[in-house]
Amino acid sequence: MKKEHPGAPLLRMDRIPHIWCPTCGIGTTLNCLISALSASKLDLDKVSVVSGIGCTGRGAGYIKLDSFHVTHGRAIPFATGLKLANPKLKVIVFSGDGDIIAIGGNHFIHAARRNIDIVVICVNNFNYAMTGGQVGPTTPLTANATTMPFGNYEKPFNLPYLAESSGAVYVTRWTALHIRRLTGAISETLNKKGFSFIEVISPCSTIYARRNKLGDGLSLMKFYHDNSEIKHGANTRDVNIEFQKKIVVGKFVDIEKPTFLEARDEHYRRVLGEKYQPYGGIG
Amino acid sequence: MKADPKGVLTGSHYLDGDHACCEGALAAGCRFVAGYPITPSTEVVERFSARIPRVGGIFIQMEDELSSSIAILGASWAGVKSMTVTSGPGFSLMMEHIGLAVMLETPCVYVDVQRGGPSTGLPTLPSQADMMQARWGSHGDYEVIAISPSSPQECFDMTIDAFNLSEQYRTPVFLMMDECVGHMTEKVVIPPADKIEVTPRRYTKLPPGKYLPYKPDRDLVPPIVKAGDGYRFHVTGLTHNEKGYPVMSADCQETLVHRLVDKIRVNAKKIIRYEEEKINGADVIVVSYGITARVAQQAIELARKDGVKVGSLRLVVVWPFPEKRIRELAGKTKAFVVPEMNYGQIVFEVERCAAGRAATFLVPHGGGTTHNPEDIYKKIMEAAG
Numbered sequence: 001m002k003k004e005h006p007g008a009p010l011l012r013m014d015r016i017p018h019i020w021c022p023t024c025g026i027g028t029t030l031n032c033l034i035s036a037l038s039a040s041k042l043d044l045d046k047v048s049v050v051s052g053i054g055c056t057g058r059g060a061g062y063i064k065l066d067s068f069h070v071t072h073g074r075a076i077p078f079a080t081g082l083k084l085a086n087p088k089l090k091v092i093v094f095s096g097d098g099d100i101i102a103i104g105g106n107h108f109i110h111a112a113r114r115n116i117d118i119v120v121i122c123v124n125n126f127n128y129a130m131t132g133g134q135v136g137p138t139t140p141l142t143a144n145a146t147t148m149p150f151g152n153y154e155k156p157f158n159l160p161y162l163a164e165s166s167g168a169v170y171v172t173r174w175t176a177l178h179i180r181r182l183t184g185a186i187s188e189t190l191n192k193k194g195f196s197f198i199e200v201i202s203p204c205s206t207i208y209a210r211r212n213k214l215g216d217g218l219s220l221m222k223f224y225h226d227n228s229e230i231k232h233g234a235n236t237r238d239v240n241i242e243f244q245k246k247i248v249v250g251k252f253v254d255i256e257k258p259t260f261l262e263a264r265d266e267h268y269r270r271v272l273g274e275k276y277q278p279y280g281g282i283g
Numbered sequence: 284m285k286a287d288p289k290g291v292l293t294g295s296h297y298l299d300g301d302h303a304c305c306e307g308a309l310a311a312g313c314r315f316v317a318g319y320p321i322t323p324s325t326e327v328v329e330r331f332s333a334r335i336p337r338v339g340g341i342f343i344q345m346e347d348e349l350s351s352s353i354a355i356l357g358a359s360w361a362g363v364k365s366m367t368v369t370s371g372p373g374f375s376l377m378m379e380h381i382g383l384a385v386m387l388e389t390p391c392v393y394v395d396v397q398r399g400g401p402s403t404g405l406p407t408l409p410s411q412a413d414m415m416q417a418r419w420g421s422h423g424d425y426e427v428i429a430i431s432p433s434s435p436q437e438c439f440d441m442t443i444d445a446f447n448l449s450e451q452y453r454t455p456v457f458l459m460m461d462e463c464v465g466h467m468t469e470k471v472v473i474p475p476a477d478k479i480e481v482t483p484r485r486y487t488k489l490p491p492g493k494y495l496p497y498k499p500d501r502d503l504v505p506p507i508v509k510a511g512d513g514y515r516f517h518v519t520g521l522t523h524n525e526k527g528y529p530v531m532s533a534d535c536q537e538t539l540v541h542r543l544v545d546k547i548r549v550n551a552k553k554i555i556r557y558e559e560e561k562i563n564g565a566d567v568i569v570v571s572y573g574i575t576a577r578v579a580q581q582a583i584e585l586a587r588k589d590g591v592k593v594g595s596l597r598l599v600v601v602w603p604f605p606e607k608r609i610r611e612l613a614g615k616t617k618a619f620v621v622p623e624m625n626y627g628q629i630v631f632e633v634e635r636c637a638a639g640r641a642a643t644f645l646v647p648h649g650g651g652t653t654h655n656p657e658d659i660y661k662k663i664m665e666a667a668g
Binding site: 012014015045046048050060061064065066067068069070071073074076077078079080081082083084085086088089106107110260268272275276277278279281282 | 289314315317336337338339340341343345346347349350351353354355356357358359360361362363365379380383509510511512513514515516517518519520521528529
């Protein structure tokens, strides 16, 4: 009997095999998203996935939902337009660290500040993998990259700290091998209102691991997992990542705050009274 | 389909072009605007931000023009007519998503209230120097539709036309205003909603499973869907097949890009619009657009008083360019005179189509103010020989 992949109902099987390298963490992350969606009570016809460019950016192309593969760094503003124009949709951004934090960094902080009601899943593999391993804003100090051939001397961003200080209402970090916990975190964000941020530490087996002599992808995936320390509620100031050191994971932020649309609605009801025409999208 | 009366401010108004453009968008059914402040276009979004909470819809001031120009694409895929508004420096930043809008075949409107450039240039003063940028500014091969209004009334009317064309052809449409029409205040008559035609979105009639996002109709335009309707479709900025899936091959590139280009070229006859006056027997034809067409009118009248047979061809739709008409006229007239607020853009199109059968004269102007009609008059006299 031919066995089907358990995620098949939500995968575009006519696009498999995917482009990701063996032991890359993006596939496991996408699997966690699919598990969380399958287990949720959401109407999946009303769920959209938006990706930018890069290895993780291919995620939108494999998930069998309304899915948008847009420009580099701009998945968040596309998702913003989609969500505001039809507030009934659940909108998930699935993209990489270079896409969301470097070229898209400005959109990231502003969407968090406005508390746009979207879920942002950011797979962090510490480098630009699709273009061959260049340094990024998440590359740890001293790690080697093709454009930092003598090791990185630029201080990286601490993503949970950036997300929290920009205004995110839910901030969590797991590694790509924390399957159950990552799936659980995604499930929570599917029922959460506001800007939710999930950082997933993923091995880049072909480029980053090889260039930095960190063994094969599976060993690195296991290394990240085994060297992580679960500290729920940790101060996000203290969760920066150093090269091949301990990684603090867990749920750091989970608060309630009016979303962009809730704040807008409440404000206009108050100042415009009956003249205000509430907007709930079309169709 | 008739306009939704909720957005239509029927009556006779005294409006500048920016405000008239906003009212045109509302009348056309635009319910989502994302923008970033930039002179001389800001009044469009200021008015929209004040009007939309009382009409029902969304305005969001984004962090920059990169995000504004893609937020409207997200909104359009939610099924909502959307627009962004900018001027030169912002228009440069938007080129990225003009390409994406073309590639995803997303109906939407980009308004450029042109100011003097390059770079920061003349923020408060006019030019017509973005005409080629509208045509070629994003990378890769594509065709666009661009309209050039010459009065506040036309800013209203042609914003509606821009939305209608974007829905008809599933393509971004440019409204190429300039600071002069943007800030000029004149009478604008807004008709009752039932007198305003709006083109509805061309949704597919096929059920999920049967529908292919990029399988075109006979006019080369594929019917569309919106997010949330159960189609579970995929769209990508990568070269893609009819299913919307990426295919990295020369064959797929040829099929897709050829259709994207032909979608406009084959339908050009239906899109092109120009106004002619006293063309028959003219020795000189003035080809102009936007505010410059109004300035040229005085020069034309002066030359006629001197006995010169001058005709006028005003481009209303600038892209696609009326190649066929210019070719026809080139065989009949001695010369074309092309005044524009730049150092030569549309004149090259005229020259190309004239192909040496009629002389072509540019009346250049660096922007900052409109032409002096005297300069256009002199060129007409020179062209008349």
